[in-house]
Amino acid sequence: MRRSLCAAAAAVVVALSTAPFWAAPASAQGSVTVTPSPITMTPSPSAPITTPLVSVSGHFNASGGVQPTFDWVTVNVVWNKxxxxxxxxxxxxxMPPNASQGPPCPGTDFDFTQKFIPPLAYNGPYKVTATGQAHDQVLNGSPSTGTTNAIGFQMNVPPPNVTGVTAAVDKSRQTTVSWDRDAMTPDVQAYYVYRKGPGDKDFTAILQTLQQNSGARLSxxxxxxxxxxxxYLYQVETRRNGASGDGSTTVVSDRTKSQSNKxxxxxxxxxxxxxPPTQPPAGGGPPPVVKGTPTGVSRSSGFSSPGSSSAATTPTSEAVTPDPGFVRGLPYAAGSPAPDNSGSEGDNSSVAVTPGRHKSNSRGIFIPVAGGAILFVGAFHLRILKRRLDEPVGTALS
Structure with missing residues (x-):
């Protein structure tokens, strides 16, 4: 018996003494490397992109450790101006930090294509990269990240065509031109109104009006x-920031698709x-600016255009008389005095309760129960100890 025990102990000592020679440390086993391949864009970024349908493709690989696993992969687009x-x-x-949950990552070695959905809201210069993070699922070592090359590109997407263009003549023979305001494109600069009258061969820009922050329609x-x-016929054209991302460049809608009634x-x-005599703009410059009138309520995207000619509607602090039935349900309503805190709460049907901030008197119940449980456990252990002490010495040694 003693020889067997000695042999087993010797084997353990030998195994422990030789382990460093054949087993790598845990930190090395859990080390994962993320290797990205260069990304590509569709359409090509060599020229300003004129479509919102953009995607990025690439490849990620995670190696090392026992069981490398990707935590997340993201495509990151940032302003490059x-x-x-x-x-x-x-x-x-x-699920990257500070972002929404995506589908599970497809293994440790995969191609990917990410579409820009939702599309980028603003035109201008951008830079795009892709980043992946992985870790060892078995040894749970420190995560490793890898980021691709950066691609610079410019968005130059035309605004949507103007809808709902109408024309109406009043008694003074003046014409009101109206259309639906673009509330979804945040970098709209202005709208140009073109007219073709009796004897005119083509449409001519007669005026422009700046983008507004409110109203479903502009007139x-x-x-x-x-x-x-x-x-008379009219056409309306939307103008938004171009590839530069500011007012120095412009991209326009197709006004031929936005024509009024005759x-x-x-x-x-x-x-x-x-x-009155009119002086044409020098060198084919822009037409004169006319203040537009917004009408109706629009469901705006919440963006504010830098060229807006009016501020968004702000909340007011108008006094409102509460409903008497509602007031009766409020604490201390109708000028009634506040109750004395030293007494009972009385009718607390209108008393606000804040969770986690009130004391409870249930300690009177829990303390005896806890004490009884402790006494029971102590008595049980004393009984076991007494039984051990009462056993014969020979029986205990065997």
Whole structure:
């Protein structure tokens, strides 16, 4: 018996003494390496991108450790113009910090393609990278991350075509042109209104109005129709920031898809003064700015355009008389005095209760129960100890 025990002990000593020679330390076993391949973009970033349908593709590999596992992979788009700007994180898989949950990552060696959904809201210069994090699922070592190359690109997406363009002539032979305001594109600069009147071969830009922060529709008045009778048509064009991300560049909607109904203006009566002389913009410059009138309630995206000509509606502090039935349910309503805290609460139907901040008198019940449990456990252990002491010495040694 003693020889067997000695042999077993010797074997353990030998195994422990030789373990460092054949087993790597736990930190080395749990070391995982994340290797990304260069990413590519569709469409090509070599020219400003004119479609919101953009995607990034690449490859990630995790190696090392016992069982490497990817925690998450993200595609990160940041503003590349200097200073703060819009950014977007797209989750390909897993759950990165401060982001939404994605689908499970597909193994340790996989290709990926991430679409820009939702699309980038602003035009301008951006930079995109992809980052992956992995760790050893068995040894739970420190996580390892890998980031791809960065690709710079410019978004130059035209705004949506203007909808709901209408024209109406009033009694003074002036024409009101109205259309649906674009509340979903945050970098809209202005709207250009084009007119084709009697004798005109093509449409001409007659005015512009800046983007507004409110209203479902915008309206402007064309006072020039009062001087000449005939048929008139209008087209409206949206202008937003271009590839530069500011007002120095512009990209426009297709105004031919945003044409009004035809209106007919009566000939002016005899003695109507001649229209005031107009000076065409030098070098084909922009038309004059006219203040637009917003109407209706829009469901805005919440963005504020840098070129907005009016501020968003702010909440007011208008006094409101409460409903008497509601007031009766409030504490100390109708000028009743506050109750004395030294007495009982009385009717507490309107007393607010804050969880976790009130004392309880249940200690009177729990203390005797806890004491009885302790006494029972102590008595049980004393009984076992007494039984051990009463056993014969020979029996205890065997």
């Amino acid at each position: 200097g200073g703060p700007g819009p950014s977007q994180t797209y989750v390909f898989c897993g 402007v008045i064309d006072s020039g129709t009062q001087y000449k009778g005939g048929d 209106v007919t203006v009566a000939d002016p009566p005899a003695g109507t003064p001649a229209p």
